[in-house]
Amino acid sequence: MNSRIWLSSPHMGGNELKYIHEAFDTNWIAPLGPNVTGFEDDLKQFLNTQKEVGALASGTAAIHLGLILAGVTAGDEVICQSMTFSASANPILYQGATPVFIDSEPETWNMCPNHLEAAIKDRIAKGKKPKAIIPVHLYGMPAKIDEIVAIANKYEIAVIEDAAESLGSTYKGKNCGTFGEYAALSFNGNKIITTSGGGAIVCNDEAAKKKAIFLATQARDDAPHYQHSEIGYNYRMSNIVAGIGRGQMEVLDKHISLRRDMQVLYKNIFKDVNGVTVFEEPNDNYFSNHWLSCITVDEKIAGFSREDLRLALWEDNIESRPLWKPMHLQPIFEKYAYYGTNVSENLFNNGLCLPSGSNLTTQEKERITQVIAAFLA
Numbered sequence: 450m451n452s453r454i455w456l457s458s459p460h461m462g463g464n465e466l467k468y469i470h471e472a473f474d475t476n477w478i479a480p481l482g483p484n485v486t487g488f489e490d491d492l493k494q495f496l497n498t499q500k501e502v503g504a505l506a507s508g509t510a511a512i513h514l515g516l517i518l519a520g521v522t523a524g525d526e527v528i529c530q531s532m533t534f535s536a537s538a539n540p541i542l543y544q545g546a547t548p549v550f551i552d553s554e555p556e557t558w559n560m561c562p563n564h565l566e567a568a569i570k571d572r573i574a575k576g577k578k579p580k581a582i583i584p585v586h587l588y589g590m591p592a593k594i595d596e597i598v599a600i601a602n603k604y605e606i607a608v609i610e611d612a613a614e615s616l617g618s619t620y621k622g623k624n625c626g627t628f629g630e631y632a633a634l635s636f637n638g639n640k641i642i643t644t645s646g647g648g649a650i651v652c653n654d655e656a657a658k659k660k661a662i663f664l665a666t667q668a669r670d671d672a673p674h675y676q677h678s679e680i681g682y683n684y685r686m687s688n689i690v691a692g693i694g695r696g697q698m699e700v701l702d703k704h705i706s707l708r709r710d711m712q713v714l715y716k717n718i719f720k721d722v723n724g725v726t727v728f729e730e731p732n733d734n735y736f737s738n739h740w741l742s743c744i745t746v747d748e749k750i751a752g753f754s755r756e757d758l759r760l761a762l763w764e765d766n767i768e769s770r771p772l773w774k775p776m777h778l779q780p781i782f783e784k785y786a787y788y789g790t791n792v793s794e795n796l797f798n799n800g801l802c803l804p805s806g807s808n809l810t811t812q813e814k815e816r817i818t819q820v821i822a823a824f825l826a
């Protein structure tokens with residue numbers, strides 16, 4: 450059996466252990482320390498922003514804290530992109546709030562601004578103005594974020610930007626993760642850089658970051674004894690984990706370029722294949738990190754389905770995965786309101802994510818190319 454080729458696996462840069470050793474040498478094992486602040490500074494610099502970054506245990510924690518800081522409480526409604534990973538939506542339920550799902554537009558596959566505004570108007574007409582909006586930059590592709598933010602501003606609703614998959618992507622030259630009142634980054638094992646598991650919240654200013662970190666460290670009031678006036682969480686990133694992040698920041702630009710090369714590889718592989726479309730930026734305003742390279746297959750034209758291709762790759766031990774199943778079709782979320790048509794549903798039915806790791810070797814890329822060529826023949 451050939452060795453497994455993964456969709457997206459961790460890719461260490463080399464210096465991660467140096468930062469971890471420094472933490473051991475100085476006994477900065479837990480909870481905080483120079484790697485945490487160093488990693489936060491690196492991220493802030495990379496994002497080229499005046500905003501503040503707080504390192505957390507996960508991207509999910511960042512979305513949860515964003516909702517809390519935006520004032521979302523039980524009974525509120527929160528608008529969320531339907532086509533996403535469940536972690537965008539789960540924290541809405543952690544807060545006892547109610548999700549309202551929005552379809553994608555076909556250009557970026559992210560939250561459709563038209564359906565968003567229609568939903569806001571309808572929710573207001575029904576008696577409740579949504580408390581927050583969670584757009585996502587799925588697979589690294591920037592959403593139509595200026596339109597989404599303009600609508601959010603018009604109705605004075607907070608945007609919590611899910612940039613878990615889009616570190617290094619930009620819209621009109623501005624980094625994903627710097628558009629919302631709060632934004633979430635993820636350093637989960639499959640992301641463009643990983644800390645083995647981790648995330649970060651991007652906040653507008655120091656005061657907001659301070660509040661986020663306060664909540665992330667068990668909401669301890671300023672007292673010599675343990676005193677609590679609010680519910681706290683254990684969401685902070687450790688100094689060891691942040692050491693991995695510091696090493697990964699040294700290779701982030703390289704990872705972005707290698708992931709983008711994978712998308713070019715697939716454009717070449719499928720360039721003469723009718724019915725297969727490789728996902729790409731709609732125009733020069735968009736720069737995707739191409740965290741995952743994706744295709745859609747029109748079965749009627751191509752003569753095969755995305756599932757046929759997925760199974761052919763799997764036969765050779767190559768992992769691919771259908772595009773994320775929209776939240777409004779998930780058993781846990783299907784009872785909630787949904788605004789849209791069937792754009793995200795069609796993407797789910799016809800789309801496939803292909804191996805996209807920055808660590809794929811020349812031989813692995815050749816194997817992928819050959820297996821697809823044999824399948825197409």
Ligand SMILES: Cc1ncc(COP(=O)(O)O)c(C=O)c1O
Pocket residue numbers: 506507508509510533534536537585611613614634635636637646647648
């Ligand atoms: C779109 C999206 N949102 C949120 C998350 C959650 O991030 P984490 O796994 O770091 O909690 C992920 C990844 O897992 C994601 O892909």
